[in-house]
Amino acid sequence: MITVTAASGHLGRLVLTDLLDRGLPAEQIAAVARTPEKVAAFTARGVQVRQADYARPDTLGVALAGATKLLFISGSEVGQRRAQHRNVIEAAQAAGVGMIAYTSILKADTSSVPLAEEHLATEHMIRESGLPFVFLRNGWYLENYTEAGLPQALATGSVIGSAGTGRVAAATRADFAAAAVAVLTAAGPVSPAGTVYELGGDQPFTLAELAAEISRQVGREITYQDLPADVYAKALTDAGVPEPMAAALAASDVGIARGDLTTDSGDLSRLIGRPTTSLADAVRTAIVG
Known part of the structure; x- marks a missing residue:
């Protein structure tokens, strides 16, 4: 069972x-x-x-x-x-x-x-x-960006976060x-x-690269706006995210900047017997709906 x-x-x-x-x-x-x-x-x-x-x-x-x-x-x-x-x-x-x-x-x-x-x-x-x-x-789930973040990015023209140039191995x-x-x-x-x-995903990416991929697929400029963690947390609460979760997400972005949410282990693709879903494919699926 x-x-x-x-x-x-x-x-x-x-x-x-x-x-x-x-x-x-x-x-x-x-x-x-x-x-x-x-x-x-x-x-x-x-x-x-x-x-x-x-x-x-x-x-x-x-x-x-x-x-x-x-x-x-x-x-x-x-x-x-x-x-x-x-x-x-x-x-x-x-x-x-x-x-x-x-x-x-x-x-x-x-x-x-x-x-x-x-x-x-x-x-x-x-x-x-x-x-x-x-x-x-x-x-991290790619859906953290394609479900929660993409509508905001398309509405405002910016991906926001506190991850700096850190890479996230999302899948x-x-x-x-x-x-x-x-x-x-x-x-x-x-x-x-x-x-x-x-x-983690096979191809870790920065949030600036996420913004660039969205830009490429929608045909207009989407930028990455890197914010202090407290400012990012407030932006999340202003958008309706409960305060404890907003603080946790902002702190997680700081962790991304430190390398806590990236890996080159290859464990995920080996387990599933195929490459992990690419950022481009995930963004495309989210845009097409």
Whole structure:
């Protein structure tokens, strides 16, 4: 039984779809969601949908029962993830889960990005649990730029950020989902217990290069405006981003400037057996819609 948590999120949905498209029998897949109604389409395809909430330990035991491989997708509530993730890990221990694949963050053990703190704490808890594990240290999503940033750039003529000339090895959610599926479905020693993957796009880029690519594809000049982190955070809150997340995103851009969100490991393309999605392709898809 392959069990996927946070199944109603973007990444979870992609993983479930990929598992089914690869021919894995639906009865061998369990989808764990806080709101099962949001994944009703997978129920219709025969997937076992189970309700659970990371913040409610009493819901997790039944949800993880029978899991031989667990894709533990990190929670979204920044600041609450240590306690919530401990609940999941303890439930996995009690359920006798065979292996945990945890979606962490790139360079979790050395990163200065504030978001890395809870991920690294979770990695430590998983190691201490004694359960076999694989850490999928995911880099930034290309969708962070093509979904959230592109409309703003087209409206104002500028990509804004605080990353300086730092490079980001971003890849699409579909790329990261394919890597998770490769680990979950590996029949041989592709991902032996204890493997740590540093996952990022094949061609890291600067935000100035992002602006140049948008310019090329829309036929008008889009510039990159590099801002102090506090000014960038305020611009995000003015655009409707909650203040804690705005501060985290601005700090992450500072991390990009330091090299925290880039990698030349090649782990992602090796896992998925193809090149990662290029910046040009991601921008083109977002523009075409």
